[in-house]
Amino acid sequence: MKMTYKEILPGINLRVIESDAFETNCISIQFVSEINNETASKMTLVPRVLRRGTVKHPDMESLAAELDEMYGARIEPVSRKYGDIISGGFVCDFVDPEKTLFGSVVKLLSEILVKPKLSDGIFVEEYVDGERTNLIDEIKSEINNKLSYAHKKAVEIMFKNTPYAVSELGTEEEAEKIDSASLYKYYKKLVCEAPCEIFFCGNTSFDEVKSAFLHMFSSLPARKGTKVKSGKPIYSELVRKKERLDISQANLLVGMYNENADIYASKLLCAVIGGGTCSKLFVNVREKQSLCYFTGTMYDSFEKSMFLYCGIDPKNAKIAEKAVLDEFENCVLAQITDEEIHNAKKGMIDDIITVDDSLFSMEAFWLRAALLGDERTPSEIAAYIRELDGEMLSDVARGFKTSVVYLLTGLEESENAAKLLPQA
Amino acid sequence: MLQNFCPKLNQKMISHTCANGLKICIFPKKGFKRAYAMLAVNYGSIDISFDTDGKMYTSPLGVAHFLEHKVFEQPDGGNALQAFAQTGASPNAFTSKTKTAYYFSGTEKFMRNLEILLGFVTTPYFTAENVKKEQGIIGQEISMVNDRPGWRVYENLMSAMYAVHPAKDSIIGTVESISEITRDVLFKCYNTFYVPSNMALCVAGDVSAEKVIAAAESLLPKERVALPERDYGLEPCEVVDRRVVQKLETSMPQFSIGSKFAFKTTGAEGMRNRIVAELAADILGGGSSPLYNKLYSDGMITADFDCEAMVLPGSIALVLSGESRDPDAVLTKVCLAAERLSKDIDNAYFDRCRKAYLGLKLRSLDKVRALCQEQAEAVFAGYDFLDSFEIINEITPDEISCFISKFFKEETTSVSIVAGE
Known part of the structure; x- marks a missing residue:
């Protein structure tokens, strides 16, 4: 290639x-x-x-x-x-x-x-x-x-x-x-x-x-070569918002930002918290506490934002929010195991180096790269991720600030009932 | 005159049938970093009634999907997902009406990942406690999918179209039906269907075929187990309901229009019927069809529109789905278009649709998951996916006309609508 x-x-x-x-x-x-x-x-x-x-x-x-x-x-x-x-x-x-x-x-x-x-x-x-x-x-x-x-x-x-x-x-x-x-x-x-x-x-x-x-x-006028400039994001101070729809499952999102953090360290932190089936949210909030059907995290390299999310029974909203934030707090307190880092790195590196296996993945990867001004190849990024460690992740976690707690929930609920689903 | 085009396939498939009945299919992908493996079980949500020890047994709805969740748990208290995470592989699973599939993809330690896959699927660990816990998780999943208009419109169409065939019931069951699932029910269904003679192992990647075959031969049970008779009932020609409507919060009404007909869906005839059905769906409502373009230009549908063939044992349905302010008017146009095509199909239009269909199938060779899935379905229907490329050129416009003529009669057609208040 x-x-x-x-x-x-x-x-x-x-x-x-x-x-x-x-x-x-x-x-x-x-x-x-x-x-x-x-x-x-x-x-x-x-x-x-x-x-x-x-x-x-x-x-x-x-x-x-x-x-x-x-x-x-x-x-x-x-x-x-x-x-x-x-x-x-x-x-x-x-x-x-x-x-x-x-x-x-x-x-x-x-x-x-x-x-x-x-x-x-x-x-x-x-x-x-x-x-x-x-x-x-x-x-x-x-x-x-x-x-x-x-x-x-x-x-x-x-x-x-x-x-x-x-x-x-x-x-x-x-x-x-x-x-x-x-x-x-x-x-x-x-x-x-x-x-x-x-x-x-x-x-x-x-x-x-x-x-x-x-x-x-050639059929268009000669171009001047203008550039598009990205501006610095401005984040809201903490806002809590609840909206209601006629739904039976609620969606809880906690939005955070760290504008100074390295993109790939933030992405790796995001993977440790909610990147897959070995992540803190999946193992602890879904599997151990049976609080949700789905849970995970999203990171945006341009916004420098991270969203922790889960789909929950509306009556469990408060307990789920605490459970989700506890997992993030554990990262701040450097309670990240080597296994968690290893698993998150493996999954992330796997995703990055296999960009070359799919035309559409390559197209999306290189367009983002051009807009970010980052010409590193998937292999070079993978090598960079391999060097990240738990201490760096905790540093990055400490820099994240919560900007929004958003709950999309059903029309009727009693949030204080806070009852767990059946669990082993 | 019809054109004939049959580009040479660059894709090979290596296949092997083990003594225990397992069919292994390997698609070599030289230079690909990611390798993919799927262990598919010919057991889906429709397999609820089957012969066991000479008696017919009927399981609660949703067992196939329930098993898909439980099979990941292991006797040592761990979960196969964690084992995959250590090797960096991405595992997942799904249950459809007709099959359950477990798969992973990864960039290294392929053989170790394959061992994990073959190991966990053949090591059931069901306890009263872990079954009860799963009822809570699946209950949440049922709530989640029931909030999705796309899911509801599809499942409602199934129950409107099919009177007897278990395709009428939801893949994941209901809160009530999953409450009837016990450890014993899971073991009964698992022991009946999770046997090598009822499975296909499909692999795509830069891997050693010999090693894959050796691993499967050594890790899976050696015994060849006879498979039970399955009972899907005798489905009448007529649909149950011609029109079903559900109120659900959605911005624009969503619809699915379906029409069913009994067909052989296995063996060489089944392969041909499937290709004819898929091509007929493209010719009727594909992106270049007069029907789609007229509906779209007239603002009757959005770009989110599909026309596809749904193949079930013994039955094929043509299903058109999308969003419209007036689904009933769309239904009328669909029936008129089907009537026209059942009389005559323009040769030039047929030629280009067939060429585009061939292009679509060729593209699927680059998509390892789609490729393995197509082959697993082919194995269960008794043919090979790559053989289907030669058949595409043999299909004629008359065959398509004749096929379409069987669909979209008033009595065999249902429309399902999900709309807000």
């Missing part, structure tokens, strides 16, 4: 991993911008509207027919949030049994990106209206997945009134304001000015990929 990463035009970086290990090839093109209430919905909508039709393939059905002929190649719109940055674009994958499809796929991708179907010089209103309605429905449907909904609400509290609080879908209110003209204006600015990260992995050389993308951008 050979990797090359270069700026091929001002602000446009191309990363090519030449490999014949897969049946599948992957192309990703992602434009990058600061996130705010206005840009989030637009960044999410632009690729979705572009995917509706081009000058040559004016509707989804004709685009789908073209993709079917390429062994069902996929060109999927995607937007992702990284702290106070948002990326938006397309991720494509295709099998190429006769080794003839690379040029055709890039040509179609280029068509989608730079030759959209227009009406009176702006996006087709019907497409924008349809995708805006879908986006608003998607924002409303976030409530269907209770844990991710609760996490979103907790993040909003932790980063209240800052870009970090904005979701990649944006808000219903901002999405409602978008029309064909305003979205087209944003699109033109995006493709002509925004920094762009292009990724390819497959059986094609860097020069060939570069040439295909230079051709794609």
Whole structure:
């Protein structure tokens, strides 16, 4: 596997991993911008509207027919949030049994990106209206997945009134304001000015990929090479919040931050606390105390935040919160066993070095790397993690401050009953 | 004229059947850092009635899933999960309507991990105390999944479509049914189904096939055990309910539309029926179908829409699921589209759908978990997954038309809707 990463035009970086290990090839093109209430919905909508039709393939059905002929190649719109940055674009994958499809796929991708179907010089209103309605429905449907909904609400509290609080879908209110003209204006600015990260992995050389993308951008104005700057996160002081829905299982999240800590030490601490079946939360809160069905932790490298979570019987909320915080406190007090560190490291290193086994893992890993400005390979990061020790983890734990305790619970409950589930 | 395309597969499979009946299938993946192994048991939530000592026995609902939780516990008081953690492997398990599977993936000590996998699945440790504790944990899981509109809409469709077939019941059972599960019930079901002749070991990775086979031969029971007759009942053609609605907090109504028909689902005929069903699902409601594109352009569905074939012993269902403000209008459009396709399928449309289907199957060769899962299902149905690639080219538009013509009649179709107040 050979990797090359270069700026091929001002602000446009191309990363090519030449490999014949897969049946599948992957192309990703992602434009990058600061996130705010206005840009989030637009960044999410632009690729979705572009995917509706081009000058040559004016509707989804004709685009789908073209993709079917390429062994069902996929060109999927995607937007992702990284702290106070948002990326938006397309991720494509295709099998190429006769080794003839690379040029055709890039040509179609280029068509989608730079030759959209227009009406009176702006996006087709019907497409924008349809995708805006879908986006608003998607924002409303976030409530269907209770844990991710609760996490979103907790993040909003932790980063209240800052870009970090904005979701990649944006808000219903901002999405409602978008029309064909305003979205087209944003699109033109995006493709002509925004920094762009292009990724390819497959059986094609860097020069060939570069040439295909230079051709794609040749129809656009020359770029100045602007940069996107990430701002420092501002965290809320401790906020406790309870919200109620008609649900039978409650979700408890405790959100903490340590803005100065090393990312991988924080991630390892996170893994020790709730990273898997040997973590403190799983072993002690789920298995020993039978307080929850699921429990774990999430760490965000851009936010420098850690969330401890569990799904619980609503009446156990108080006892579960104490149990979860006790596990964190044990880390502060350096009560972390060598076995816990060993298990957490093994799981984390395993995850990192196997990034190279999957095209989509590589795509996601290297986009994050580009945005973090961290060009270490998975093997180099694994070597770094191996050197971390328990003392470093306790130091990191001591630097974490609790910012939010969020409980999404049922309509009726008696929290003081605090009864444990049956246990051995 | 139909095109013929059959790209050469780069993927090989090494297979071996042990004297005890275990089928081992290994997909070599040179250069891959992660190796993956799945030990699948041909025992799922539908296997509740079976012949034991000459008598039919019916277990409580949810035993297969309950066993999946309990099998990890070991007689020394430990848990197989901890043993895997020491080697850095990621283990997990799942239960479906038709099977239970235990698997791990890891970057090193593959043989040690395989020993752990084979060891814990064949070392049951059930006590009255640990069964009682698990009832609490699974009770929480039942609460959790019952809060999920996607789960409810699927399980409600199953109980609306199937009158007799145990697919009508929830995979995890109910709070009441799991309270009937005892240590003795677990042992009875375990001893009946957790035998090598009812299992498949599927491995993908840069591993030694000889060592995998040797480990399985040495660690698993040597005896070949006869398998029981299973009783799924005699399912009528008609569905139980044509329309079921559940109120549940959700932003937009979710729906599942299903239509069932009796088919042979084992052996060469079963393999062909499965491919025809999957291709028919793509042609009817896949991403490039006129049905999907019209529904999406008209704002009747969101992008979150699937049309898939669900294969159960002796029955295939075509299921379309998604979100819509008007699921009943979607149902009408689905039935009309099925009627049109049952009369005629445009050859050019058929060709490109078949090519895309082949592309999808080729992609699955890069996904080790999907690959092992496909092969485990194939083993239990009596064929090999890689053989299915040759069949894809043989399928004709008439075969698909004929297949679709059996579905989406009023009496064989149900719609399940989950919507807020």
